[in-house]
Amino acid sequence: MQEKGLLIVLSGPSGVGKGTVRKEIFSQPDTAFEYSISMTTRSPREGEVDGVDYFFKTRDEFEALIEQDKLLEYAEFVGNYYGTPVDYVRETLDQGKDVFLEIEVQGARQVREKFPDGLFIFLVPPSLSELKNRIVTRGTETEDVINNRMTVAKEEIEMMNLYDYVVENDQIERACDRIKAIVIAEHCRRERVEPRYIKMLEVD
Numbered sequence: 001m002q003e004k005g006l007l008i009v010l011s012g013p014s015g016v017g018k019g020t021v022r023k024e025i026f027s028q029p030d031t032a033f034e035y036s037i038s039m040t041t042r043s044p045r046e047g048e049v050d051g052v053d054y055f056f057k058t059r060d061e062f063e064a065l066i067e068q069d070k071l072l073e074y075a076e077f078v079g080n081y082y083g084t085p086v087d088y089v090r091e092t093l094d095q096g097k098d099v100f101l102e103i104e105v106q107g108a109r110q111v112r113e114k115f116p117d118g119l120f121i122f123l124v125p126p127s128l129s130e131l132k133n134r135i136v137t138r139g140t141e142t143e144d145v146i147n148n149r150m151t152v153a154k155e156e157i158e159m160m161n162l163y164d165y166v167v168e169n170d171q172i173e174r175a176c177d178r179i180k181a182i183v184i185a186e187h188c189r190r191e192r193v194e195p196r197y198i199k200m201l202e203v204d
């Protein structure tokens with residue numbers, strides 16, 4: 001039977017660099033994960049493309065998806081819904097491929113309940129002042145939204161001990177390398193206990 005893929009969840013406070021790190025990882029030719037594009041009711045930012053960055057939905061459309069049980073997890077984050085399409089994730093894992101989710105912490109908690117064997121990685125900034133600096137410098141949010149995201153960020157950072165690994169995003173390449181190394185190590189850890197390896201160690 002085909003082995004199931006690994007579900008990799010990258011989470012962390014708004015502005016820490018999850019999207020930047022994820023895009024860098026996916027731009028590298030040796031990356032073999034599949035990215036699950038989320039649904040959101042947030043308006044597209046300049047340059048964002050429907051079906052590439054997100055599937056942009058109205059609130060009615062999103063609530064219909066919730067009703068139809070089409071989401072693996074969803075959360076309301078600073079006034080907008082965000083959620084992960086369940087069919088894509090399950091079908092891709094069933095094909096033996098690793099699936100990468102980039103989601104906030106309420107959603108990550110829901111995924112942990114459904115996929116306790118997933119790999120949960122929390123990205124942290126070098127400091128809170130650097131976190132604020134990154135959201136401000138991105139220039140995509142109003143001052144009110146930035147302040148709300150910073151308030152939520154402090155609560156989110158308190159949740160980091162619920163994750164398997166905490167990775168500091170001090171420099172983008174270093175954070176990417178750490179995440180990829182964790183995934184490789186996790187595969188080695190899991191595959192080591194496969195029956196074929198245990199059999200190899202059996203003595204007559």
Ligand SMILES: Nc1ncnc2c1ncn2[C@@H]1O[C@H](COP(=O)(O)OP(=O)(O)OP(=O)(O)O)[C@@H](O)[C@H]1O
Pocket residue numbers: 012013014015016017018019020021134135137138169170171172
């Ligand atoms: N290691 C880094 N050093 C300096 N700046 C960074 C680093 N990583 C990301 N940034 C910058 O920080 C800003 C926020 O990054 P990004 O949008 O990827 O964060 P995010 O965690 O995905 O945010 P959100 O959760 O709000 O979507 C961007 O302007 C990005 O260029």
Ligand SMILES: Nc1nc2c(ncn2[C@@H]2O[C@H](COP(=O)(O)O)[C@@H](O)[C@H]2O)c(=O)[nH]1
Pocket residue numbers: 012013014018038039042073074075077082083084102103104105106107108
């Ligand atoms: N629970 C979920 N959170 C998600 C999902 N997709 C993205 N996100 C997170 O939402 C915030 C805000 O995103 P932004 O694009 O508006 O800055 C950020 O932490 C994302 O990681 C999802 O499917 N579920």
